[in-house]
Amino acid sequence: MSEIKNFTMADLAQHSTRDDLYLAIGGKVYDCTTFIDEHPGGEEVLLDEAGKDATESFDDVGHSNQARDQLREMYVGEFKNDNAGKKDKPGVKTTSKTITTAQSLESGRFVSWVKAFF
Numbered sequence: 001m002s003e004i005k006n007f008t009m010a011d012l013a014q015h016s017t018r019d020d021l022y023l024a025i026g027g028k029v030y031d032c033t034t035f036i037d038e039h040p041g042g043e044e045v046l047l048d049e050a051g052k053d054a055t056e057s058f059d060d061v062g063h064s065n066q067a068r069d070q071l072r073e074m075y076v077g078e079f080k081n082d083n084a085g086k087k088d089k090p091g092v093k094t095t096s097k098t099i100t101t102a103q104s105l106e107s108g109r110f111v112s113w114v115k116a117f118f
């Protein structure tokens with residue numbers, strides 16, 4: 001009966017319109033459809049974040065405790081970010097690969113310079 005619904009990134013993205021607007025904040029998913037007209041910060045910012053993880057933008061504003069309390073009424077489930085971590089890893093790999101390639105290029109050049117000299 002009171003089973004908790006889990007939302008993946010893809011599930012959340014299904015609710016990204018003005019008439020069906022979910023946001024993920026702090027690992028929880030909220031149905032903000034009716035709240036959109038009441039938001040003191042306007043509808044535009046909510047529409048921008050619709051169907052996404054809005055944790056950062058929500059925190060950046062420094063919302064009051066009253067704002068956080070309002071969230072409770074909109075709770076619909078837990079956010080299971082299946083993309084967590086995946087985003088960063090390729091970037092890190094690329095960087096270290098670039099450095100390695102650059103370094104080996106450098107030493108390669110140095111070796112041929114030494115060979116040419118002698």
Ligand code: HEM
Pocket residue numbers: 023030032035039040041042045046049054057058061062063064065066067068070071074
């Ligand atoms: C369902 C989620 C949200 C709730 C319940 C909520 C609630 C509120 C409340 C009650 C205020 C008045 C000030 C305060 O009490 O802190 C406010 C202001 C504001 N909110 Fe939200 N908010 C939500 C999501 C967002 C998001 C995702 C953004 C994205 C940037 C945002 C941007 C703002 C801004 C810019 C203001 C300041 C408006 C002003 O001072 O002129 N809010 N919000």
